[in-house]
Amino acid sequence: xxxAPVVGVTRPQGFSAAAAFAGIRKKAPDVAxxxxxxxxxxxxxxxxNRVQAAPILLCREHLEKSGGLGRAILVNSGNANACTGDxxxxxxxxxxxxxxxxxxxxxxxxxxxxxxVIGQQLPGEKLVAVLPEVVAGLSRxxxxxxxxxxxxxxxxxxxxxxxxxxxxxxxxIGGMAKGSGMIHPDMATxxxxxxxxxxxxxxxxxxxLRRATDRTFNRxxxxxxxxxxDMIALLANGASGVSVGxxxxxxxxxxxxxxxxxxxxSIARDGEGAKRLIAVSVTGAxxxxxxxxxxxxxxxxxxVKTAIAGGDANWGRIxxxxxxxxxxxxxxxxxxRLGDVEVLSPGYVSGHSEEAATAAVSxxxxxxxxxxxxxxxxxxxxxxxxxxGYIDINASYRS
Amino acid sequence: xxxAPVVGVTRPQGFSAAAAFAGIRKKAPDVAxxxxxxxxxxxxxxxxNRVQAAPILLCREHLEKSGGLGRAILVNSGNANACTGDxxxxxxxxxxxxxxxxxxxxxxxxxxxxxxVIGQQLPGEKLVAVLPEVVAGLSRxxxxxxxxxxxxxxxxxxxxxxxxxxxxxxxxIGGMAKGSGMIHPDMATxxxxxxxxxxxxxxxxxxxLRRATDRTFNRxxxxxxxxxxDMIALLANGASGVSVGxxxxxxxxxxxxxxxxxxxxSIARDGEGAKRLIAVSVTGAxxxxxxxxxxxxxxxxxxVKTAIAGGDANWGRIxxxxxxxxxxxxxxxxxxRLGDVEVLSPGYVSGHSEEAATAAVSxxxxxxxxxxxxxxxxxxxxxxxxxxGYIDINASYRS
Numbered sequence: 089x090x091x092a093p094v095v096g097v098t099r100p101q102g103f104s105a106a107a108a109f110a111g112i113r114k115k116a117p118d119v120a121x122x123x124x125x126x127x128x129x130x131x132x133x134x135x136x137n138r139v140q141a142a143p144i145l146l147c148r149e150h151l152e153k154s155g156g157l158g159r160a161i162l163v164n165s166g167n168a169n170a171c172t173g174d175x176x177x178x179x180x181x182x183x184x185x186x187x188x189x190x191x192x193x194x195x196x197x198x199x200x201x202x203x204x205v206i207g208q209q210l211p212g213e214k215l216v217a218v219l220p221e222v223v224a225g226l227s228r229x230x231x232x233x234x235x236x237x238x239x240x241x242x243x244x245x246x247x248x249x250x251x252x253x254x255x256x257x258x259x260x261i262g263g264m265a266k267g268s269g270m271i272h273p274d275m276a277t278x279x280x281x282x283x284x285x286x287x288x289x290x291x292x293x294x295x296x297l298r299r300a301t302d303r304t305f306n307r308x309x310x311x312x313x314x315x316x317x318d319m320i321a322l323l324a325n326g327a328s329g330v331s332v333g334x335x336x337x338x339x340x341x342x343x344x345x346x347x348x349x350x351x352x353x354s355i356a357r358d359g360e361g362a363k364r365l366i367a368v369s370v371t372g373a374x375x376x377x378x379x380x381x382x383x384x385x386x387x388x389x390x391x392v393k394t395a396i397a398g399g400d401a402n403w404g405r406i407x408x409x410x411x412x413x414x415x416x417x418x419x420x421x422x423x424x425r426l427g428d429v430e431v432l433s434p435g436y437v438s439g440h441s442e443e444a445a446t447a448a449v450s451x452x453x454x455x456x457x458x459x460x461x462x463x464x465x466x467x468x469x470x471x472x473x474x475x476x477g478y479i480d481i482n483a484s485y486r487s
Numbered sequence: 488x489x490x491a492p493v494v495g496v497t498r499p500q501g502f503s504a505a506a507a508f509a510g511i512r513k514k515a516p517d518v519a520x521x522x523x524x525x526x527x528x529x530x531x532x533x534x535x536n537r538v539q540a541a542p543i544l545l546c547r548e549h550l551e552k553s554g555g556l557g558r559a560i561l562v563n564s565g566n567a568n569a570c571t572g573d574x575x576x577x578x579x580x581x582x583x584x585x586x587x588x589x590x591x592x593x594x595x596x597x598x599x600x601x602x603x604v605i606g607q608q609l610p611g612e613k614l615v616a617v618l619p620e621v622v623a624g625l626s627r628x629x630x631x632x633x634x635x636x637x638x639x640x641x642x643x644x645x646x647x648x649x650x651x652x653x654x655x656x657x658x659x660i661g662g663m664a665k666g667s668g669m670i671h672p673d674m675a676t677x678x679x680x681x682x683x684x685x686x687x688x689x690x691x692x693x694x695x696l697r698r699a700t701d702r703t704f705n706r707x708x709x710x711x712x713x714x715x716x717d718m719i720a721l722l723a724n725g726a727s728g729v730s731v732g733x734x735x736x737x738x739x740x741x742x743x744x745x746x747x748x749x750x751x752x753s754i755a756r757d758g759e760g761a762k763r764l765i766a767v768s769v770t771g772a773x774x775x776x777x778x779x780x781x782x783x784x785x786x787x788x789x790x791v792k793t794a795i796a797g798g799d800a801n802w803g804r805i806x807x808x809x810x811x812x813x814x815x816x817x818x819x820x821x822x823x824r825l826g827d828v829e830v831l832s833p834g835y836v837s838g839h840s841e842e843a844a845t846a847a848v849s850x851x852x853x854x855x856x857x858x859x860x861x862x863x864x865x866x867x868x869x870x871x872x873x874x875x876g877y878i879d880i881n882a883s884y885r886s
Contacts, residue, residue, distance in 0.1 A: 139806055
């Protein structure tokens with residue numbers, strides 16, 4: 089059969105999507121729906137924030153009730169439905185139930201997600217009222233409208249697609265996401281929705297999603313620094329007729345992680361006001377945990393991010409961040425690289441060309457490399473630079 | 488005898504100070520000296536960063552060698568003498584030795600401090616060349632020039648003074664500091680120099696300085712998030728003839744902490760580009776550690792700080808920060824206050840006047856109050872808002 093060159097959640101067979109304007113935000117479509125035409129395995133990675141929005145609570149409940157199955161994902165932007173108590177949970181439940189009724193599926197097979205302002209009641213009646221229109225609009229072409237409807241402060245639409253050859257044949261993966269790099273990336277809500285026509289048992293699906301998320305979305309973020317609404321959901325409907333066996337697990341997970349990384353990097357790059365993507369690679373660490381901690385400390389340093397916004401090769405700020413990461417290091421072993429320019433060599437030797445270093449931090453993607461000289465473990469995280477645009481967007485987000 | 492109404496390091500008897508221009512930075516005096524006219528007890532709280540600047544290493548060495556005594560503090564701005572290896576340490580040592588020679592005191596009785604750019608060699612010859620001029624200029628009035636010479640991105644000069652009545656009589660405390668609020672306050676170098684004419688044994692002095700620092704300077708900062716050069720130094724020369732006995736320890740420490748808090752808050756308020764001081768008080772915590780962690784997570788949230796810069800009472804961002812602090816909470820017990828306005832009551836009740844909340848976050852000092860409802864421990868930290876000015880200053884600090 090034909091594989092349409094779709095990039096997005098309707099790339100795999102058996103999926104349709106749609107969006108509509110419910111009036112939850114002032115303008116632009118604010119409700120999106122993804123549907124599988126048959127039962128699918130469902131997996132979710134949900135926020136670790138102690139304050140969990142109503143849709144997070146409902147997803148957990150539905151996955152438990154369904155035993156890891158699902159068919160639809162209903163998303164709204166403009167309101168996070170967080171800190172809204174029992175009333176908020178009731179509204180989330182009613183919208184899922186109404187969507188299920190219109191789609192003629194079970195309520196627990198509907199996952200819900202929300203993003204927007206915290207602490208205001210979601211206007212449930214508006215959301216429910218628009219559902220017939222959304223359901224009627226479901227189509228393969230709807231991936232585009234759906235990807236647009238979940239954007240908040242995003243500048244660019246984020247979709248991705250992968251084809252994976254497995255022992256039993258070829259399967260497709262599609263996805264869309266919303267989120268912005270910001271200072272701590274995941275303090276603003278990150279949402280990602282992924283679909284595949286591979287047949288995958290729920291437990292394997294959950295395992296692969298967790299691992300792939302840890303190496304991608306969690307690398308553009310600080311562990312535990314999650315918003316109240318963060319969610320990555322994955323539906324696998326088996327419409328390709330190809331099963332992912334244990335021998336295929338690694339290949340599929342690799343493609344899934346690759347797709348998630350593309351979405352995650354598009355979030356890091358789309359930082360609110362950001363001009364540059366920053367990749368922080370730490371090598372020579374005694375452990376991966378050490379490498380990750382050092383990388384994250386650099387990637388979340390506002391001084392480093394502001395210097396790079398200014399095109400300033402201020403490597404002293406990188407070294408200061410390494411020193412306060414709480415990891416055992418020997419400072420005299422440090423090696424620091426900006427792009428291809430080694431700005432600090434072991435023994436505090438620094439004799440590079442300032443012009444070359446400035447050029448390295450003025451690129452669209454800035455590579456910071458730190459070698460600790462303590463071992464052979466490594467880790468990379470990604471972030472964006474910190475510019476005036478960040479202030480402009482976030483000082484008046486609610487208005 | 489007369490107690491001059493001096494606020495600064497020459498307030499206590501027996502201290503003089505001076506400053507001069509060595510040419511380490513482009514203009515403005517960049518070297519400061521503080522001298523006690525007699526041997527004094529000396530205490531230091533030094534950075535916990537794993538990358539320690541040469542002056543930090545030398546201070547540790549000198550305090551060890553002198554057994555906690557000292558007479559002079561030599562400070563330069565414009566260059567941090569950090570990541571400068573053996574050459575940097577030699578330059579720090581030579582400047583201390585030369586100052587000691589000119590002052591006719593022992594080299595190990597000279598403490599040194601530096602602030603400025605990391606990773607460039609401190610021009611030691613310029614520093615040494617200006618020392619005769621600095622020494623010749625020592626006077627009681629010199630506190631003012633000294634306080635100015637240690638400023639880098641500081642907007643205002645920071646000095647403070649206290650008078651303390653003890654069992655044996657009255658003693659004076661004086662101090663000066665440099666530093667700016669920023670996003671993580673102590674990622675930029677914080678320096679504070681404090682003098683007193685009380686007689687205090689070195690061990691007691693060190694103990695008091697450590698405790699007072701923990702409750703003040705370390706509350707405008709994230710634990711462990713220190714720069715390569717952070718230092719607080721305290722000289723107690725006994726010139727008042729009044730000893731601090733064990734019965735007086737609490738009273739003196741209280742006054743010392745009060746003075747340090749004034750200096751620390753002036754740093755938080757002087758955040759680079761900051762317009763508002765933010766006080767984050769967390770109450771009802773199960774432990775002080777919990778209260779501190781929640782308070783710090785809120786105080787370092789760029790989303791909270793940016794919202795306040797915009798005068799936006801976006802309490803949802805405060806709640807999201809509480810949830811990701813890694814502390815056990817029950818979200819439905821949360822109570823959030825902006826100034827006098829309770830914006831969230833337990834059970835997710837929120838029915839305040841938006842105008843009143845906006846007014847509360849538009850004050851010069853914004854008070855955020857969070858009650859966790861989990862116990863009776865509490866903690867307060869301080870920070871500043873995040874504005875365009877921060878980007879302007881830090882994107883081009885080196886140029």
